[in-house]
Every structure is written in structure tokens, then in C-alpha cells.
Amino acid sequence: MKTLIIGANGKIGRLLAERCVKNDIPARAMVRTEEQQRQFEEMGLEAVLGDLEGDMSAAFDGCEQIVFSAGSGAATSPHKTLLVDLWGSIRAIELAEQKGIKQFIMVSSLKSCDPLRGPEKIRHYLVARHCADDRLIRSSLNYTLLRPGRLLDEPGTGHLNNEFDWSDTTNAHCTVSREDVANAITLLLKQPLPPGQAIDMIKGNNEIEEFLNLYR
Incomplete structure (x- = not known):
């Protein structure tokens, strides 16, 4: 089952x-430029051009799963967030619904379900994510909604948790690699969860596979 990675040129993407190539998981990277396309093809991954602000319909053809890990980035303006x-x-x-995609994994953000309890400087982003998440929940798709905490570039610990302090409006202690x-x-690409899961995700004490099994 081939997976389209939207946001493949981002850090998580x-x-x-890289993990799809290493684990022989059929995947396709959606990127915005021919240079990026060449980079992924050199990595050993199929890559196609597509734009979240333009045409991306053809990128979905032949894929049965979607991973959406795209984001405008912290340095961009609020209108880019929209x-x-x-x-x-x-x-x-909506394209995934039209194309009959079997599984949609969305990378959202911790506290997107209650933006006013998130860090003040990113509340506009959390509102955008809240509305997009709501559209996914109301869709006809089999979905998994991941809501990671403040993202770090440090090496992974291999352990996750879903319990955090809602009163921490800075997310100082709600982090994940x-x-x-x-x-x-x-x-999740190897073994999907039952559909309709929304998973908060910060670093913790449970091995990743053990953590995901809590939702099976």
C-alpha cells in the first residue's frame, strides 16, 4: 500500500x-521544486511535484495512504498559516475523500483541541489546526490524528506518553523529538490503528510500540 508524504521536505517528513526507504515501505514524496524532487529520488524514494497552495491532485494518484506532516513554519506570517x-x-x-484514500495520518499539534490553553504566540496556529482537525474528524476517511507536543530536533528517546499538564500554557514540559x-x-504505516484515533504525544516512559498499542 503506497503512502503519499505531504510535507516530505519538512523535518518530520x-x-x-528515510525510514520508508530503510524499511522498504512503498512511499512517494510530494515536494514543491524539481531540486527537492531530485534529492528524494537520489535517496531512493519516488517524488512528485505538488503544492498545498496550488495543484496537488495528481500526486494522490496510485496512493492508498496519506501522511500529512506539512506546516508553514514558526517564522512565517499568520496568512501563511491560514x-x-x-x-x-x-x-x-477533501482530495483524499475524492480519491478513495484508505488511511489518513495527520500530524497536528498538542492542545489543538483547546487553542486558548496553548502557548499564546502560537494560538492562531492552534486555531487553524483545530479547524483542520475538525474537518478530518467529520470526513469519511479512516484517520489517525497525532497531536505531538513542542517539537525538538534532539535524538529520539524511543519512549512516548500522552499525559501532560494542561495548566502549562508554555508547553515547556510538553515536548517530543x-x-x-x-x-x-x-x-503506524506498518500496522495501522483502528480508525478514528486522536493521540496526544509527548516524550515519556512507554516504548513507542507499547504506547501505540494503548490505542488498539
């Missing part, structure tokens, strides 16, 4: 792409 994190997500969900998120997605 690249880590996931175009990419909100509208891009919704367009991808991008590597651990990518490893969790890799396991």
Missing part, C-alpha cells in the same frame, strides 16, 4: 522518508 496549515490541510482531506514522531508514524 524527511525523517519519515493558507497551508488550515486550507492546505482541508484541501488534502521529531525523530520519535517519525518513528511512531513508521510503525
Whole structure:
């Protein structure tokens, strides 16, 4: 079952792409430029051009799973958050419905279900994610919604948890390595969860596979 990685050139997306190649998981990277396309093809992964702000329909053809790990990034303006994190997500969900995609894994954000309890400087982003997540939940798709905490570039611990302090509006202690998120997605591609799961995800004490099994 081939997986389309939307946001393959992002940090989580690249880590996931590397793991797909290593584990012989059929996958396709959706990227925006021909240079990025060449980079992924040199890695040994199929790559196609597609744009969350433009045409991406053809990128879905021949795929049965979607991983959406795209994001506008912390340095971009709020209007980019609307175009990419909100509208891009919704367009991808609706295309997946039209194309008959069997499984959709969305990488969202911790506290997207209650944006006012998140860090003040990213609440506009959490609102965008909340609305996109709601569209996914109301869709006809079999979905898994991942809500990782504040993402770190440090090496993964191999352990996750879903319990955190809601009163910590800075998310100072609600962190997770991008590597651990990518490893969790890799396991989900091999063995999907029952549909309709929403999973909060921070570093913790449970081995990743053990943690995911809590939702089976």
C-alpha cells in the first residue's frame, strides 16, 4: 500500500522518508521544486511535484495512504498559516475523500483541541489546526490524528506518553523529538490503528510500540 508524504521536505517528513526507504515501505514524496524532487529520488524514494497552495491532485494518484506532516513554519506570517496549515490541510482531506484514500495520518499539534490553553504566540496556529482537525474528524476517511507536543530536533528517546499538564500554557514540559514522531508514524504505516484515533504525544516512559498499542 503506497503512502503519499505531504510535507516530505519538512523535518518530520524527511525523517519519515528515510525510514520508508530503510524499511522498504512503498512511499512517494510530494515536494514543491524539481531540486527537492531530485534529492528524494537520489535517496531512493519516488517524488512528485505538488503544492498545498496550488495543484496537488495528481500526486494522490496510485496512493492508498496519506501522511500529512506539512506546516508553514514558526517564522512565517499568520496568512501563511491560514493558507497551508488550515486550507492546505482541508484541501488534502477533501482530495483524499475524492480519491478513495484508505488511511489518513495527520500530524497536528498538542492542545489543538483547546487553542486558548496553548502557548499564546502560537494560538492562531492552534486555531487553524483545530479547524483542520475538525474537518478530518467529520470526513469519511479512516484517520489517525497525532497531536505531538513542542517539537525538538534532539535524538529520539524511543519512549512516548500522552499525559501532560494542561495548566502549562508554555508547553515547556510538553515536548517530543521529531525523530520519535517519525518513528511512531513508521510503525503506524506498518500496522495501522483502528480508525478514528486522536493521540496526544509527548516524550515519556512507554516504548513507542507499547504506547501505540494503548490505542488498539
